[in-house]
Amino acid sequence: MTITDAEMAALLAPTGILFLRRLRSNEEPPRLLPPYVSPAGALPEHGRIDSPAIDIDDPDLAAKVRETWFWMATEYELLDDDREFLLGVDYADPEDVDREWAWARVRLLDEWDLGGGDDGPLPMWMRFYMGERFVPEFTVMTLDGRMMMNTTLWGDGTVSTIVIRPASDKRPDVLR
Numbered sequence: 001m002t003i004t005d006a007e008m009a010a011l012l013a014p015t016g017i018l019f020l021r022r023l024r025s026n027e028e029p030p031r032l033l034p035p036y037v038s039p040a041g042a043l044p045e046h047g048r049i050d051s052p053a054i055d056i057d058d059p060d061l062a063a064k065v066r067e068t069w070f071w072m073a074t075e076y077e078l079l080d081d082d083r084e085f086l087l088g089v090d091y092a093d094p095e096d097v098d099r100e101w102a103w104a105r106v107r108l109l110d111e112w113d114l115g116g117g118d119d120g121p122l123p124m125w126m127r128f129y130m131g132e133r134f135v136p137e138f139t140v141m142t143l144d145g146r147m148m149m150n151t152t153l154w155g156d157g158t159v160s161t162i163v164i165r166p167a168s169d170k171r172p173d174v175l176r
Contacts, residue, residue, distance in 0.1 A: 002091050002100060011123040016112025017087065023103040029086065029145030032164050039139065039150035039162050047166035049076070053158035056135050061159070062115030065136055069114055069151055069161050076147055076163045078140060083108040088139040090123075103141070114138070114151070135159050 003011075009019035033042055042048040051072055054064045072078075078085050084107045092100040114122065114136060126138040136159065141148045148164040 003093055008089060008091065008104065012087075012089075012106065015114060015122060015126075016109040017114075018107040018109055020084070020105040020107060022089075022091075023086070023105060028103055029141055032141075032145070032148050032166055039148060039164055040152050040154075042162070042164050047164050049163040049165065051161040051163075053154065053156075053160040056153070056157050056159060061135070062113075064115075065151065065159055065161075066113065066115035069149075072149055072161045072163055073108075073140075076149070076165060078142055078147065078149055079108060080143055084143060086141040086143060088141075105143070 005019065005022055008022070012019045033039070033046055037046065039048075051068045054061055054068065058064060073085075084105060086103045087106045089102055089104045090099050091102055092098060114126075122134070122136055122138075126136060135153045136151050137153050139148060139150045146165065149161055150164070151159065151161045153159055
């Protein structure tokens with residue numbers, strides 16, 4: 001069963017993200033990467049830029065993820081003037097095995113927490129369970145589809161944020 005927009009808004013509220021609306025399929029941004037290439041699998045020629053990695057055993061994991069994420073979001077212009085962006089969300093009921101991914105237009109509020117951690121406010125589809133800890137894992141994009149960020153867990157037990165920002169000469173269809 002699909003969750004409603006009101007339920008999605010309630011799931012995101014504790015993170016300091018204001019849910020504005022789900023994008024319709026005809027509004028979805030164009031792919032920034034070739035088919036079958038995930039942000040984690042992107043290469044420098046795809047426009048990939050990595051933040052420093054943070055060990056999941058670091059006692060300051062949540063704070064460091066928040067700081068790094070916001071620095072990347074600011075440096076690479078994720079947020080528009082109203083602090084709005086797109087967030088990859090899962091509309092599937094948590095009990096369902098199949099996922100129902102969509103883009104939602106959201107606003108980052110003054111008080112926010114995307115750092116995750118064991119007691120963080122992230123919905124289950126925005127975190128990954130690693131050993132004894134929950135770590136953040138989610139994807140965001142600019143409203144115009146020019147840049148994507150992915151905060152992800154790596155196999156070596158670290159978390160980092162990746163920016164995908166293809167060069168303008170390689171993606172004229174996105175930048176018009």
